[in-house]
Amino acid sequence: MDLFEAEQQIYQDALKHVNDVSQGLPFDFDEFAALTKEYGVLLKQLRRVTRFADRTTVDLFENNLDLTGKVHYDALTGIYNRRFMEENLKRTIKSLSRFNSVLTVMILDVDFFKKYNDTYGHDAGDICLKTIAETLSGCIRREDDFVARYGGEEFVIVLPHTDEYGAHLTASNILESIIKRRIPHEKSEAANCVTISIGVTAAQVEYTHKASDYIKRADEALYMSKQNGRNRYTYLKFEEAEK
Numbered sequence: 001m002d003l004f005e006a007e008q009q010i011y012q013d014a015l016k017h018v019n020d021v022s023q024g025l026p027f028d029f030d031e032f033a034a035l036t037k038e039y040g041v042l043l044k045q046l047r048r049v050t051r052f053a054d055r056t057t058v059d060l061f062e063n064n065l066d067l068t069g070k071v072h073y074d075a076l077t078g079i080y081n082r083r084f085m086e087e088n089l090k091r092t093i094k095s096l097s098r099f100n101s102v103l104t105v106m107i108l109d110v111d112f113f114k115k116y117n118d119t120y121g122h123d124a125g126d127i128c129l130k131t132i133a134e135t136l137s138g139c140i141r142r143e144d145d146f147v148a149r150y151g152g153e154e155f156v157i158v159l160p161h162t163d164e165y166g167a168h169l170t171a172s173n174i175l176e177s178i179i180k181r182r183i184p185h186e187k188s189e190a191a192n193c194v195t196i197s198i199g200v201t202a203a204q205v206e207y208t209h210k211a212s213d214y215i216k217r218a219d220e221a222l223y224m225s226k227q228n229g230r231n232r233y234t235y236l237k238f239e240e241a242e243k
Contacts, residue, residue, distance in 0.1 A: 074149040076126060077133035085148035085156050089211040092144075092160050096205040104162040104202040105214040106171065107222045108136070110153035111195045111230040115187040128183055128194060129153065135181055139174050156215070164235065167202045171233035174198065195231035197222060203238030213240055 072084035080088075089105070096103055110116070110132060117125040129149075136147045136155055144160045159170060175196065183194035199222025201214060221236040228234070 074133075077130050077149050079133045079137060079155075080146055080148035082148060082150050082156075085146075085150065085158065086211060088146065089158055089214065092158060093205055093209050093211060093214075094207070096160055097207040097209065101161055101205055102163045102202060103205050103214070104157075104159040104164075104167040104170070104200065105218045106157040106159070106167070106174075106201075106233075107150065107199045107215065107218040108155045108157065108174070108196050109198075109222055109226070111190045111197055111226075112185065112188045113153040116185055116194065119185075119187045131181055131183060132178065132194070132196070135177050136174065139170065139177055156218075162202065164202045164237075167200050167235060168233075171198050171200050171235075175231070175233060190229065190231040197225040197230045198233035199223065199225060200233055200235045201238045202235075206240075209238075209240060214238065 072080055074081040092103065110128070113125070113128075116128060120128075132153075133147070133149065133155070136157065140147060140157060140159070142159075142161075145158065145162075147155060147157045150156045157170075157174075159166065162170065175198065178196050179191070179193065181194070184192070185194045186192065188195065199218040199220065201217040201221060203209065203214075217236055217238050221234040224234040224236070225232050
């Protein structure tokens with residue numbers, strides 16, 4: 001018999017005893033004392049179960065909070081992941097469109113990263129990506145700016161309230177900051193150290209703009225940077241996709 005069944009049985013026994021007394025039978029102190037003792041034991045058991053259930057609920061809540069926080073971060077680099085970037089970019093566009101503000105989006109790719117992994121190993125490749133992520137994070141300082149790992153060796157930087165001029169300054173600073181890390185890359189065809197290529201686009205935000213259009217345009221600019229020798233950035237004015 002479980003605790004709830006036991007509680008129900010005690011209740012039924014007590015109710016029967018009350019009915020017997022109401023019908024003229026003598027009050028049985030021994031039976032009443034036994035029922036009271038049983039109920040006291042049951043209450044102690046119920047309290048233990050309740051405390052355990054409360055602790056379990058708290059643990060589950062804390063674990064869920066922990067998972068909720070981690071779901072937006074890249075496990076390797078510790079920066080935001082693609083899921084967060086896509087969701088937050090949509091929110092950013094919606095917000096900026098209300099104030100007719102500007103937005104810059106960049107896509108960055110580590111040059112000849114496959115050759116880097118082949119030469120130095122995947123563990124070194126992971127360290128390289130962590131260093132790149134740390135460097136990119138250090139290049140953006142405003143609260144609304146953010147960098148995310150887009151996938152593999154690709155990263156995305158979103159810069160609200162940043163126009164074309166600001167985009168050029170930021171891209172130049174990023175290229176210089178990566179070079180300064182002097183991560184050796186003997187198989188690179190762009191330099192003797194790790195470099196990156198960047199695609200940049202910027203626009204005055206309108207409510208019809210889509211996050212995918214900014215990513216697509218920045219990716220087109222990134223492709224041009226690669227075609228033109230890598231270790232550089234290319235700026236392309238934003239173009240809204242045709243309806």
